[in-house]
Amino acid sequence: MSSMSHEFDLSHATMLPPRGERSNAVLTPGEVAAQWDAVHEAAAAVAALAQLGPEELDEELRDLPQRASEAGGPQFELVARGIDDLAAVMQPGLRALLAMTDKGLDTTSAALTLWREFHKARDAIAALAAKA
DSSP states (O other): OOOOOOOOOGGGOOOOOOGGGTOSSOOOHHHHHHHHHHHHHHHHHHHHHTTOOOOOOOHHHHTHHHHHHHHOHHHHHHHHHHHHHHHHHHHHHHHHHHHHHHTTOOOHHHHHHHHHHHHHHHHHHHHHHHTO
């Protein structure tokens, strides 16, 4: 089996560390939007490692942090925490996949599993935002 090479460099990752490593404060709307973009960047890397094509984000998903911010209150907090939790899964998952690639291992199956989990979590977050 041949493994894919990668050009992903996490040294400049924009993904914020999970809240547990920072504080108990709720993320700001700007942080939530940045985190949302970062998890999608990580998901794009995972998709490449799973040998999938790039995903086109529709406007509804792209604008999810803005809609949640406008709703405010508990709904925003739930969405923010959901995005933060998703980042907490994507960061180590992508790092593990990149470590596998560096060792010359095939990442396709593991990356596909993480890709599916990403989509399940993102769908749940989108459902929270839809209730807002």
